[in-house]
Amino acid sequence: MIEAKPLTAAASAPPPESRDGSAARRLTGAQICLESLIREGVDTIFGYPGGANLFIYRWLPSYPQLRHILVRHEQGAAHAADGYARSRRDAVGVCFATSGPGALNLVTGLGTAYADSVPVVAITGQVPVAAIGTDSFQESDVIGSTMSVVKHSYLVTRVEDIAPTIKEAFHVARSGRPGPVVIDFPKDLQAAVTEFNYPEEPVRLRSYPAPPAPDPAKLARIAELIKQAKRPVMLIGRGVLISGAEEEVLELAHKAHIPVGWTLLGTGAFPVQDPMALQMVGFMGAGYTNKAVCDADVLMMVGMRCDDRVTTRLDSFAPRVEHLIHIDIDPAEIGKSVVPHVSVVADAKTALGQLLPMVEPKREHEWLTQIDQWKEEHPVRYVKREGFLQPQEVLEEMYARCHDEAIVVADVGNNQIWSALWFNYAKPGRFLNSGGMGTMGYAFPASMGVKLSNPDRTVFCVTGDGGFLMNVQEMATMVENQIDVKVIILNNNSLGMVRQFQDDFYDGVQSAVQLSCTPDYVKLGEAFGMKALRTDRREDVAPMLDEALAHRGPVLLAFDIDPRANVYPIVPLGKGMLDFVEAS
Amino acid sequence: MNPSRLLSVLVENRPGVLNRVASMIRRRGFNIDSLSVGPTEDETVSRMTIAVHVGRQQAEQATKQLSKLIDVITIDDITEARKVSHELLLIRMHAPPDQRSEILDVVAVFLGRIVDIASSSMIIEITGTTEKVDNFVDLMRPYGIKEVARSGAVALVRGDQAGISLGDLDLTGEAPGGLRVGAGTAGAGITADTTGDI
Numbered sequence: 165m166i167e168a169k170p171l172t173a174a175a176s177a178p179p180p181e182s183r184d185g186s187a188a189r190r191l192t193g194a195q196i197c198l199e200s201l202i203r204e205g206v207d208t209i210f211g212y213p214g215g216a217n218l219f220i221y222r223w224l225p226s227y228p229q230l231r232h233i234l235v236r237h238e239q240g241a242a243h244a245a246d247g248y249a250r251s252r253r254d255a256v257g258v259c260f261a262t263s264g265p266g267a268l269n270l271v272t273g274l275g276t277a278y279a280d281s282v283p284v285v286a287i288t289g290q291v292p293v294a295a296i297g298t299d300s301f302q303e304s305d306v307i308g309s310t311m312s313v314v315k316h317s318y319l320v321t322r323v324e325d326i327a328p329t330i331k332e333a334f335h336v337a338r339s340g341r342p343g344p345v346v347i348d349f350p351k352d353l354q355a356a357v358t359e360f361n362y363p364e365e366p367v368r369l370r371s372y373p374a375p376p377a378p379d380p381a382k383l384a385r386i387a388e389l390i391k392q393a394k395r396p397v398m399l400i401g402r403g404v405l406i407s408g409a410e411e412e413v414l415e416l417a418h419k420a421h422i423p424v425g426w427t428l429l430g431t432g433a434f435p436v437q438d439p440m441a442l443q444m445v446g447f448m449g450a451g452y453t454n455k456a457v458c459d460a461d462v463l464m465m466v467g468m469r470c471d472d473r474v475t476t477r478l479d480s481f482a483p484r485v486e487h488l489i490h491i492d493i494d495p496a497e498i499g500k501s502v503v504p505h506v507s508v509v510a511d512a513k514t515a516l517g518q519l520l521p522m523v524e525p526k527r528e529h530e531w532l533t534q535i536d537q538w539k540e541e542h543p544v545r546y547v548k549r550e551g552f553l554q555p556q557e558v559l560e561e562m563y564a565r566c567h568d569e570a571i572v573v574a575d576v577g578n579n580q581i582w583s584a585l586w587f588n589y590a591k592p593g594r595f596l597n598s599g600g601m602g603t604m605g606y607a608f609p610a611s612m613g614v615k616l617s618n619p620d621r622t623v624f625c626v627t628g629d630g631g632f633l634m635n636v637q638e639m640a641t642m643v644e645n646q647i648d649v650k651v652i653i654l655n656n657n658s659l660g661m662v663r664q665f666q667d668d669f670y671d672g673v674q675s676a677v678q679l680s681c682t683p684d685y686v687k688l689g690e691a692f693g694m695k696a697l698r699t700d701r702r703e704d705v706a707p708m709l710d711e712a713l714a715h716r717g718p719v720l721l722a723f724d725i726d727p728r729a730n731v732y733p734i735v736p737l738g739k740g741m742l743d744f745v746e747a748s
Numbered sequence: 749m750n751p752s753r754l755l756s757v758l759v760e761n762r763p764g765v766l767n768r769v770a771s772m773i774r775r776r777g778f779n780i781d782s783l784s785v786g787p788t789e790d791e792t793v794s795r796m797t798i799a800v801h802v803g804r805q806q807a808e809q810a811t812k813q814l815s816k817l818i819d820v821i822t823i824d825d826i827t828e829a830r831k832v833s834h835e836l837l838l839i840r841m842h843a844p845p846d847q848r849s850e851i852l853d854v855v856a857v858f859l860g861r862i863v864d865i866a867s868s869s870m871i872i873e874i875t876g877t878t879e880k881v882d883n884f885v886d887l888m889r890p891y892g893i894k895e896v897a898r899s900g901a902v903a904l905v906r907g908d909q910a911g912i913s914l915g916d917l918d919l920t921g922e923a924p925g926g927l928r929v930g931a932g933t934a935g936a937g938i939t940a941d942t943t944g945d946i
Contacts, residue, residue, distance in 0.1 A: 307764060312775050316818040319764070336818060371760055371821040496812035499805070 188359040193323045194219040196360045197287065197349065198227045200330040203362045206258050207231060208248060208616055210241035214262025215302055216289030219354035233612070233645055236637035238266050240609035242273020243635070245284045247613030249277075250596050251571060253408060255617055256337050257284040263291055264302030267348070268309060272603060275313035277344040279600025280429060281406060283337040284344040285330075286310075292352035293321060306348045315343030323356035328363050335367035340375055341494045342406060375493050378510035378518055385506055386464070387522035389487045393462035395531045396422045399445055399474070402429035402599070403467020403492060403512050410434070410592045412516035413466065419520065421527040423535050425453040427468050428580075429599035432589035442535070443544060446474040446741070448581045451542030451733050454741040456535055457482050464489040467512040470501050471600075478502070480740025491515050544585050544733070545747050552726035553702055555579065555654045559586035561705045562624060562652070565713060568594065570622040573614050575607035575631035577661040579654045581731045583626045605634025611649045612642055622650065622713065629655040629682055639692040642718045650712050653722045655698075656729065657682050664730045668745075669737045685722035700724035752781045753807035754833060754903055757796040757814065758821040761787065765819045769796060772817060778802050778810050782835070782878075782900030793821065797833075797902045799878075826905055833903035837874040837881045842892030844868045851891055858884050869894060877901075 191199065197220060201209070208231045213221040224232055235241040238261040245257030257277075261267050267288040277284045290296065291303045307317050316336050318329045326349065333345040390396060400413055410433050417424045417440040424434045425442035434441055443450030445457055457463060463485045468474070470490070475481035481502065482488065490497075490504035491512060498507040508515050546556045559582060562570070568590040574583035574597040589595050596614060598606040611625035632653050642649060663677040689696020695715055697708050705723065712719040732747035759765045766785060773780055781799035788795050800810055807825055815823050826833075843851055848870070855862065855872055858880065864871035874884050878901055885896065 308767065311768060311771050369818065372818050494816070496809065496816055498812075500809060 188361055190357050191360045192219065192223065192354065193320075193326050193349070193356050193358070194223045194354040195226070196323070196326050196358070197330065197354070198223055198230060199360060200327050200362060201258060202227065202229060204256065204330065204334045206256070208233065208613075209258045209260055210235055210244040210248070210613065211260030212236075212238050212241060212262065212266060213260075214264075214266045214289065216263035216291055216351045217260055217266075217287075217349070217354070218262075218289075219351065220260065220287070220289070220349075231616075232260075233616070233641060235609065235641050237635065238269035239273050239605070240612075240635050240638045240641065242270045242284065242286065243276065243603075243606050243609035244613035244616075244638075244641075245286070246273060246277045246280075246282045246606075247573060247596065247610030248617045249283050249613075250280070250610070251593060251614040252617040253593075254338065255283075256334055257282070257613060259284065259286050260288075261286065262289040262302065263306070263351075264304045266302075267306040268304055270346075271310060271313060272601075274310055274344045274346070276598050276601040276603040276606055278313045278315065280402060280598065281342050282344065283342040285333050285337050285347065286344060287347045287349055289354070290319070290348045290350040293350045294352070296350065306346060310346050313344070314346050315341075317346040317348065319348045320350065320353055323353045323358045326353065327360060331363050332367050332369070336369075336372065340372075341403075375511055376509055378491075378508050378515040380518070382506055382508050383515065383519045384522055386489055386508070386519060387524070389462050389489065389506065390420050390422070390464075390523055391526065393487075394528055395456075395459055395461045395484075395534075396420065396464070396528070397442070397456050397460035397462070398422045398424045398464045398466065399426065399457065399468060399470075400424060400430045400433050400466045401427040401468025402433075404430060404433045405467075405592055407467065407493070407511045407513040408592075409467065409511075409513035409516050412513055412520060414438070416516060416520055416523060419525050420523050421532060422464070423456055423532070425449070425457065427474055427599070428584055428597065430468060431584045432595040433592050435590045436588040437590065444584055447476055447735050448473075448585075448731055448733065449744075450544050450585070451744045451746060452535065452538035454733075454735075454744055455538045455542065458484065458741050459534075460485055462487045462489065464491070465504075466491045466516065468492070469497050472501070475501060475741075476735045476743075477738060477740045480742065542733070542744075542746065546729075546732065547747050549726055549728070552728075553700055553705070553723060555582045555723070555725045555729050556586045557702055558652065558654065558705055558723050558725070559583060559626075561709055563587050565709055566622050566624075570594065570624055571596065571614055571618060572624045572626055573597070573607045573611040575625075575627035576602045576604045577628045577631060577659065578664065578729070578731045579626050579628045579631070579660075581661075582654070604631040606631070608632055608635050608651065609638045609641075611651070612638065612645075612647045615647050615649050623648070625649050625651045627651070627653055628660060629653055629657065629679055630659045633679075633683075636688075639688070639694055639720075643693045646717050648716065649718050650709075651718065651720045653685060653720065655682065655685070655722050655724050656727045657724075658727060660727075660729070661731065664734075665737070667730075668734075685720055689720040694718050694720050696720035696722070698722035698724065751803065752799045752801055753804070753810075753825055753827045754831075754901060755796075755798045755800060755807070755811060755814070755823060756826050756903060756905075757798060757823045758788070759794050759796060759817075760819040760821065761792050761794045762819060765794070766796075768817050768819060769798070769814060772813055773798070773800060773810060776810060776813055778806065782898070784835075784900040784902050786902070795902075797900065799901055824905075826903060830906045831903050832906060833877060833901045834875050835878055835881055835901045836899040837884065838863070838871055838897045839874070839885065839888060839893060840864075840869055840871050840895040841888060842868065842894055843870045847891055851888070854884070854887050860884070 241259040249257035442453040779801040860874040
C-alpha cells in the first residue's frame with residue numbers, strides 16, 4: 165500500500181495554529197471540515213468512525229457545538245440526517261462515514277434522500293490520495309457508487325479545496341430542487357495543514373443557474389384557465405412543502421374554490437379537514453380524489469412529479485382534462501410522464517404568489533356539490549373485525565391525543581398508507597415518509613433525526629414489524645442519546661403490503677411474507693433499556709398511548725394488529741384510476 | 749428518419765464528467781451511438797458531441813436530465829440545426845499491390861488520404877458526415893477491412909449567430925440558463941395527440 169507520508173504522527177500533534185486573531189489560521193483539513201460545517205449552520209452530525217475518517221473524529225471533540233450522534237450502522241446515519249433535514253425548513257442533514265463499507269452503507273439512505281429531494285451532505289473518508297485506485301484496504305469508488313443517487317459529488321484532491329467544496333456542496337444540496345451531495349475526503353488531506361479562510365462570497369456556478377422566475381404570460385394564462393374552468397382540481401406534492409407554498413395553495417383554493425388533492429409526499433401540505441380538501445390521489449388514494457381528477461376539466465399540478473403511483477395506468481389519468489397545468493422547479497419533470505398544456509418552471513411559492521393576484525374569486529357550485537357527493541359515496545373507511553385490533557384504531561387514538569402538533573414518521577408498506585390516510589394532518593410537515601424510494605427501515609432511524617431537529621414536538625415513528633427489524637440496531641442509538649421518539653410497531657407478523665399484493669394480484673400465493681419469528685418486543689425493549697409495551701386489545705390502546713406520552717424518553721409500543729388488515733382503497737395493478745377497490 | 753439525435757454539450761473540464769454524462773444517459777435508458785469529447789478554446793471547458801439513439805421527446809428528456817448535472821454548462825439539441833457535423837475515419841485495408849490502385853480511386857473520390865502504407869495493407873483517413881463515412885466503409889468491404897477506428901461526430905452550428913461564445917455565458921449563476929431546449933415541442937396532453945396551447 166502506498167502512503168505518501170506517515171499519517172499517525174499528525175493525528176496527535178496539534179497543527180501550528182496562529183492565535184493572533186488574523187483571519188487566516190493554519191489548520192488541518194479535518195479541522196477545516198468541522199469549522200466549515202459550523203459556518204454552514206450545522207449543529208448535529210450522524211456518523212460512524214473508521215480508519216479513513218479518524219482525523220475528523222480526532223478533532224470532533226474540539227467542537228462541542230457540533231453534536232455527534234453515533235449510529236449503529238451507516239444506513240441509520242443517512243436516514244437520520246434525512247429526517248433531520250426533512251423536518252426543519254432550510255436545514256441540511258449531515259452524516260459521516262468511513263471509506264469502503266462505511267460509505268457503501270450510506271447508499272440506500274442517499275438514494276432515499278435523492279428520490280424525495282432532501283438536502284443531505286455526506287462526508288466520507290477515503291483512502292489517501294496516493295492509494296486511490298490501488299484497491300487498498302477499505303477502498304471503494306464512492307463517487308462511482310453513489311453517482312446515480314446524489315445530486316452531485318466531490319472528490320477532494322487538495323487540502324485547500326475542502327472549505328470551498330463544503331461551501332459549494334451545501335449550496336447545491338439546499339438550493340433549487342434539493343438533494344443529497346457526497347464529499348469524498350481522503351485521509352491524508354484530513355491531516356494536511358493549510359490556511360483556513362472560509363469563502364465569504366455566495367457560491368456562483370455557471371453550470372448551475374438559479375431557478376428561473378415564473379413567466380408572467382403563462383401565469384396570466386393559468387389565471388384565465390382557472391376563470392373558465394367548470395371542474396377545476398389542484399394536486400400538490402412535496403415541492404409545495406419544500407418551497408413553503410402551503411399558504412399560497414390554501415389561499416388559491418379558497419379564492420377560486422378549487423378542490424385540492426395531494427400525493428403521498430404532499431400529505432400534510434393542505435389541511436385534511438379543510439372544506440376544499442380532497443385526499444391523497446392515485447394508487448392508494450381516496451376514491452373521491454380519483455373521481456375528481458378523472459372528471460376535471462382544468463387540472464393544476466404543483467410541486468410534484470406525477471409518478472406512476474399518482475397516475476396508476478397512465479391512460480386512465482385525468483381523461484377529461486382540457487387544460488393540464490404543471491408548475492415545478494425541475495424542468496425535467498415537465499412532460500416526463502404527462503405532457504402539460506401550460507407549464508411553469510419555477511419555485512412553487514414564487515409562482516403561486518404571483519399567480520394569486522391574477523386569479524378572480526369564483527365558485528363552481530355544481531362541481532363542489534358533485535365533489536361532496538363523491539365524498540359521501542366513497543369515504544375512506546376500514547372494516548372492524550371482532551377480536552382483532554385494527555391499525556386505524558391505533559392511529560385514531562394517536563391523533564386524538566396529539567391533534568396537529570405531533571410529527572408522524574412512517575415507514576414503508578401498509579403502515580405508511582394507513583398513516584397517510586388516518587391522521588387528519590392540519591399543518592405542514594407533520595407527516596414524513598420515504599415516498600419516492602419506498603425504503604423499508606427508513607422511519608426508525610429517520611425519526612431520531614426528526615426528534616433532534618424538533619425537540620419540543622411529539623414524534624411518532626410508525627412502522628411495521630418488517631421495516632423495524634431492518635434497522636433495529638438503532639435502538640441502541642435512541643436509548644444512548646435518550647431520543648424521545650414514541651415508536652409504534654403495527655405488528656402483523658408478516659410483510660403486510662406484500663401479502664396483500666400476493667392475495668389480490670398474484671393468485672393468492674403467499675410466498676416469503678410470513679415473519680413467523682418475530683421478537684418479543686417487550687423483552688427486546690428491556691434488552692436495550694427502552695420502555696416497551698405490547699397489546700393486541702382495542703381497550704389497551706388508549707392507556708398505553710397515555711403511558712408512553714407521559715414517559716420522558718423513547719418508548720416502544722407494539723400493537724399486534726389484525727393480520728388480515730389491508731390498505732383500501734387500492735387500484736389493482738395494471739388498472740386505472742377509477743378502478744379503485746374499497747374496504748368491504 | 750434518423751433515430752439518432754445530436755447533442756452538443758459544454759461541460760466543466762473536470763475529472764469524472766464523462767462518467768456523469770454517460771451514467772445519466774445509461775440510467776435513463778438511452779443508448780449512445782457515438783460520443784466525442786475534447787477541450788475548447790477555454791481550458792476549463794470541454795465540448796461533448798453526443799449522438800443519442802432516441803426519438804424527439806425522449807431527446808428532450810435526456811437533454812433536460814443532462815442539463816441538471818452540475819458540471820453541464822449548456823446543452824443544445826442540434827439535430828435539426830444547420831450545422832457542420834463531421835467525423836474522422838481511420839481504416840486499415842487489406843491492400844496487396846494488385847488491389848491498391850482500385851482502392852486509391854475510391855479514396856480519391858472521397859477526398860481521403862493514405863496515411864500509412866505497408867507491404868499488404870494501408871491506412872486511409874477520411875473525414876466527413878457520418879453518412880459519407882458509412883458509405884466509404886461499405887465500399888471498402890469487398891476489398892477486406894482489417895481495422896476501423898471512428899471518432900464519432902463532432903459538430904458546430906453554422907452561421908454568425910450560432911453557438912455560444914464562452915464569454916457570453918452568465919458566470920454569476922444567477923440568471924436562468926443552462927438549459928437550451930426547444931420548449932413545448934411535443935404535443936401536450938395525457939395522450940400525445942392533444943394539441944398544446946402554450
